[in-house]
Amino acid sequence: MSANRSEAVAQSPSAPVDGETLARLHRGLEERAEAAGLIDVAYTTVDSPVGQLLLASTAHGLLRVAFANEDHDRVLEHLAARVSPRVLRMPGRLDEAARELDEYFGGHRKAFDLPLDLSLSRGFRRLVQQHLPDIGYGQTRSYRQVAELVGNPKAVRAVGTACATNPLPLVVPCHRVLRTDGTLGGYIGGLDAKTTLLTLEAAA
The missing domain is CATH 3.30.160 (Double Stranded RNA Binding Domain)
Structure with missing residues (x-):
């Protein structure tokens, strides 16, 4: 043409x-x-x-x-x-x-190697999101453990908010953060998606 x-x-x-x-x-x-x-x-x-x-x-x-x-x-x-x-x-x-x-x-990648633009997050939320990749593939941590990881053990609720507002789910793995009792907690993509991701990683 x-x-x-x-x-x-x-x-x-x-x-x-x-x-x-x-x-x-x-x-x-x-x-x-x-x-x-x-x-x-x-x-x-x-x-x-x-x-x-x-x-x-x-x-x-x-x-x-x-x-x-x-x-x-x-x-x-x-x-x-x-x-x-x-x-x-x-x-x-x-x-x-x-x-x-x-x-x-497909089960062939356990960590992402992509450059990330974190400009949608600020302050404590961004700090938490930067540390989420420290939770390895197939592992989980509680909101309290993540709060301790970032040096603010009392900020459990703020960690939950940081996970809930994560602009890069999957790549920044907030799905690996659970409640202290081991239940799923919330997830931006819905609980079915969170279950699918955790099941995928557990099977590897």
Whole structure:
């Protein structure tokens, strides 16, 4: 298809457009936007055993992993308001994150090697989230143990809040934090997702 034909398709709302043409137009948009430095937040969605996941990144690293129950449209709106309105679906920029998640769910990866952008968290929440990867694959800790790990044994409830607001679940493994009595506690992706993740890791 010629450039003129592509422009005509893009400009004419009544013209039939097949999936291949739309994909080609979007790739061209991605390339031009990236070349011009116009994209601050790139995102894509991937399927997983815990449902469809939204992945978003900045130039600094992976910024957000969101479960379907969080409402992906709402998450993107929040990112546009909090980080930058220059948000575009760009699967290529998230290929590495998608690959590592696929390896994790396939039982072939026990730790993630992705650069992370932790700018959505501040203060104590960010401190807790930075320490969560210290809980190894297949292991669990209580909220109290995590509070002790970060040097504030009395901050059990604050640790729970940090886990509940973790913007990078799975990659930053808040699913490995349980109540003191061993019950699951809450989870941003729902208790079924938390059970699935813990079962996956226990079976490895």
